[in-house]
Amino acid sequence: MDHPSEFTTTGHSAASGSNTTTGLREILTLPYRSYLYSYPHKTAYRELDPPLPLGPLWERENTDTYFLYMHIPFCAARCGFCNLFTLPDRRDDTHERYVDALERQAKQWAPLTSRRPYSRFAIGGGTPTLLNEVQLNRLFDIAENVMGLDPAHASISIETSPDTVTEGKLALLKERSVDRVSMGIQSFIEAEAAAIYRPQKPQEVERALEKLTRYDFPLLNLDLIYGLPGQTVESWLYSLERVLSYEPGEIFIYPLYTRENTIVKPEDIQRQGPDIRMELYTAARETLKSRGYIQYSMRRFAKESSSHANKELLPYSCQEEGMVGLGCGARSYTSEVHYASKYGVSYKATQSIIADYVATERYDVADYGIVLSREEQKRRFILKALLHREGLTLDDYFQRFGTEVMTDYPWLSELLTEGMAVIEQENGQQVLRLTEEGLGYSDAIGDWLISAEIREQMEGFVFS
Numbered sequence: 001m002d003h004p005s006e007f008t009t010t011g012h013s014a015a016s017g018s019n020t021t022t023g024l025r026e027i028l029t030l031p032y033r034s035y036l037y038s039y040p041h042k043t044a045y046r047e048l049d050p051p052l053p054l055g056p057l058w059e060r061e062n063t064d065t066y067f068l069y070m071h072i073p074f075c076a077a078r079c080g081f082c083n084l085f086t087l088p089d090r091r092d093d094t095h096e097r098y099v100d101a102l103e104r105q106a107k108q109w110a111p112l113t114s115r116r117p118y119s120r121f122a123i124g125g126g127t128p129t130l131l132n133e134v135q136l137n138r139l140f141d142i143a144e145n146v147m148g149l150d151p152a153h154a155s156i157s158i159e160t161s162p163d164t165v166t167e168g169k170l171a172l173l174k175e176r177s178v179d180r181v182s183m184g185i186q187s188f189i190e191a192e193a194a195a196i197y198r199p200q201k202p203q204e205v206e207r208a209l210e211k212l213t214r215y216d217f218p219l220l221n222l223d224l225i226y227g228l229p230g231q232t233v234e235s236w237l238y239s240l241e242r243v244l245s246y247e248p249g250e251i252f253i254y255p256l257y258t259r260e261n262t263i264v265k266p267e268d269i270q271r272q273g274p275d276i277r278m279e280l281y282t283a284a285r286e287t288l289k290s291r292g293y294i295q296y297s298m299r300r301f302a303k304e305s306s307s308h309a310n311k312e313l314l315p316y317s318c319q320e321e322g323m324v325g326l327g328c329g330a331r332s333y334t335s336e337v338h339y340a341s342k343y344g345v346s347y348k349a350t351q352s353i354i355a356d357y358v359a360t361e362r363y364d365v366a367d368y369g370i371v372l373s374r375e376e377q378k379r380r381f382i383l384k385a386l387l388h389r390e391g392l393t394l395d396d397y398f399q400r401f402g403t404e405v406m407t408d409y410p411w412l413s414e415l416l417t418e419g420m421a422v423i424e425q426e427n428g429q430q431v432l433r434l435t436e437e438g439l440g441y442s443d444a445i446g447d448w449l450i451s452a453e454i455r456e457q458m459e460g461f462v463f464s
Contacts, residue, residue, distance in 0.1 A: 024414040027448045028441050032227075032255050032277055035443045039380045039450070042331060042343050044370055044457040051367035057334050058112045065119035065314045066322040068147055068154075070102065070139055071330035072125040073354060076163060077199060085329030085343060086126040087350045092135075097358050099135050099142075102327050105363040106146045112364075113324050118149045119314035122157040126329075129164040133172055140176040147324075151177035153314050157221075158182070162200060162208035170215045179311065180250075181212060182221040187228055188239040195229040196256070209246050220248040226280035227256035236280045240287055250302040251293065253284050255443075281440060296389045298442035328357035332366075335377065339369030374401075375451060378408065383449055386421075387442045391433030394423075405432070420445060 157180035293301040323333035385392040415421035420438035
């Protein structure tokens, strides 16, 4: 679930942060209109004509460190809520051809991105641990031997699922210095998992968790989803308590979102009766706070002591520039251009895009993506900071763009008047930070901040 840079909309209002034709308060009446982790969303990407050579793009990048991401677009089955770029395919030969292509891409990209060290490395999907041990080990070899990752100075994260957790794979992850393992559980109630087309039994989840805790990774992240069909406050808190019993350093809680292109449709949720997602979120937030977890965003709660043991990590900005994304479906970010492969959701479209990627010989141009205007660079900077606990340091914005953020975007003051944000003094700096209530409405606030131009591009996208 926790792709490092995912953003999805579920429908849009007429409002835009560029003119706020609809006030913030009206937007907040629909807190689950959309969600975002990054900006702009991939549905705003288009053909780049002419394609942009990658060499000059990365030569202009001046961040101190990069984030290396590998996307493995395979899973055992597509869950009912999923619209990520992933294909249900367990075949080893398919996985081997894909890893061959990823290594070919890495060898072409390595000379372009070797100017900076990697401070973060994540393998996401899909389910990376669906790969067999040989192919899984190859990913780490590519990261270290081709891309130049130093595992002693980078946090290393991987996603897994209960059905792919084995002793052999866990031993491999431990050997390759993985310090964060993330597993999506979503629910410990079998009927709730079945309602989102997730073939998962609680006993299998417990078995996987027992193995994970025995290997004692520095950071264990577990995911849950609230708002599932048939879910109640009591059943939601039961799942949360089961997660807490394993004492993970980090817990992500996600509201259930449905889109027209997901298996579970919006009307399936509407038939459930009143929307209790905010009630479920509040109950979880209070429970987690009482157990010593700190809220870092709407979704992320972590123990303050959670750390990457025995590593002196290189710094990395939360604005997530310098993202080097290898693999079909991975996004790459420079400060001016975001690019990726084409995007599909249906089985046929995803299969076709992956086949094209595997058959490609040259990966040295960006031919699908978006060139960020100065305006979009500013909005991205605001969003990436504001929607996290750290908040937006006003002077950081000034140092980067040479203007005052509250002058550039005076409608941000609505966050203050609506009690969604405050400006606080911290270490001699003014920080615009969401309040506890504001964090709970992060998705609606993020939707409100989208520019009219990006919104128009997103609404023109047709999922295939």
